[in-house]
Amino acid sequence: MPMVFAGVCSHAPGITGRAERGDPVLRDGLCKGFERMRQAIEDSGAEALVVIGAEHFANFFMNNMPAFCIGMGETYTGPIEDDAWLGIKRTDILGSPDLSKRLITNVMNEIDVAYAEEWQFDHGIMVPLHFLTPRYDMPVIPVNINCQGPPLTPLHRAWKFGKALRVACDAAPEKIAIVGTGGISHWPATPDSGKINEEWDRNFLDRFVNNRRRELLSYTDEEIYREAGQGGFEIRTFITVAGATEGATGEVWFYAPIPIFAVGCTVAMMNVV
Amino acid sequence: MSLYYVQKLLYQLNRDAATRAQFTEDMDSVLAGYALTEEELTAIRMPDIGLLYVLGVNGQLLMHYAALKQFEWEDYLQAMRDGVAEHGPVRAGIYAMTGE
Numbered sequence: 551m552p553m554v555f556a557g558v559c560s561h562a563p564g565i566t567g568r569a570e571r572g573d574p575v576l577r578d579g580l581c582k583g584f585e586r587m588r589q590a591i592e593d594s595g596a597e598a599l600v601v602i603g604a605e606h607f608a609n610f611f612m613n614n615m616p617a618f619c620i621g622m623g624e625t626y627t628g629p630i631e632d633d634a635w636l637g638i639k640r641t642d643i644l645g646s647p648d649l650s651k652r653l654i655t656n657v658m659n660e661i662d663v664a665y666a667e668e669w670q671f672d673h674g675i676m677v678p679l680h681f682l683t684p685r686y687d688m689p690v691i692p693v694n695i696n697c698q699g700p701p702l703t704p705l706h707r708a709w710k711f712g713k714a715l716r717v718a719c720d721a722a723p724e725k726i727a728i729v730g731t732g733g734i735s736h737w738p739a740t741p742d743s744g745k746i747n748e749e750w751d752r753n754f755l756d757r758f759v760n761n762r763r764r765e766l767l768s769y770t771d772e773e774i775y776r777e778a779g780q781g782g783f784e785i786r787t788f789i790t791v792a793g794a795t796e797g798a799t800g801e802v803w804f805y806a807p808i809p810i811f812a813v814g815c816t817v818a819m820m821n822v823v
Numbered sequence: 824m825s826l827y828y829v830q831k832l833l834y835q836l837n838r839d840a841a842t843r844a845q846f847t848e849d850m851d852s853v854l855a856g857y858a859l860t861e862e863e864l865t866a867i868r869m870p871d872i873g874l875l876y877v878l879g880v881n882g883q884l885l886m887h888y889a890a891l892k893q894f895e896w897e898d899y900l901q902a903m904r905d906g907v908a909e910h911g912p913v914r915a916g917i918y919a920m921t922g923e
């Protein structure tokens with residue numbers, strides 16, 4: 551079936567872990583944005599959710615760092631973090647190993663993707679799931695792009711990966727939703743935590759929702775680090791979603807900098823049909 | 824410099840409950856498995872979160888070690904600022920990309 555939904559969202563641990571400390575009006579707006587996405591995924595009839603994340607050394611480390619990895623487990627667990635710290639209870643999450651295997655096999659025609667039958671989800675996947683599949687009743691297929699340990703996955707490869715993922719999803723009989731999660735500008739877990747470059751974020755989102763490939767791929771890592779912090783490297787996940795929806799446009803459903811959450815909180819979607 | 828092994832240790836602590844339990848019970852038996860300098864060992868044992876930051880440990884690893892050591896969020900952020908004030912700018916790793 552053609553892919554039924556494509557979106558992007560933030561995943562900062564503060565969104566759940568420091569929830570009560572965020573501006574209530576902004577947090578409410580963010581929750582409504584997530585709820586709109588949850589409803590859109592449900593309405594799409596999606597049978598599986600592919601979450602394209604930028605994990606933070608929960609499973610992948612510099613001893614053997616893949617540029618891309620797709621999960622192939624029967625189940626996953628998360629969060630790997632202390633559940634009181636993250637504000638999300640530890641749970642098992644259903645996978646879809648047979649669908650994973652077909653996606654991986656198809657993507658491998660274009661991209662040398664690694665695969666993993668074990669995966670402990672960190673906040674990068676758990677925060678989105680907490681809002682998008684709160685009952686953990688939809689099979690999830692995790693995807694990781696190396697946005698943390700340089701040398702990082704090049705932006706143009708993230709785009710190509712998105713295209714390959716789209717081909718693979720469209721070839722599967724299942725209805726598949728994809729959600730990319732990361733960024734945008736932020737300086738997480740550093741003394742600059744809470745700093746957000748709103749202007750840079752809005753400019754990036756404009757490129758994203760208009761799916762301007764050349765502009766999306768024109769950033770250098772030096773520029774991203776300078777303007778958007780090391781958290782900005784996670785735009786790779788958005789770029790993958792843009793690659794998967796090449797030619798389509800999208801819509802920002804929510805954006806607001808919320809410093810105590812340490813990120814410009816974002817919920818946006820791309821049209822897939 | 825063995826930043827790689829400092830980070831590897833924190834990676835294992837963050838992801839493996841058994842390593843965490845052993846570390847709480849008998850820290851040195853865990854540390855013995857990693858090739859670390861005296862300065863790194865001191866920073867881990869104290870813990871000196873600020874020095875670990877200056878040594879170049881990625882915050883995505885360090886924030887969980889700070890939480891394990893009962894640092895509240897603001898105290899964790901302050902410890903890194905204090906570390907830079909005391910030990911100078913970040914020496915290696917991703918935060919040394921610009922000279923800030």
Ligand SMILES: [Fe+2]
Pocket residue numbers: 561604606674732733784
């Ligand atoms: Fe992240």
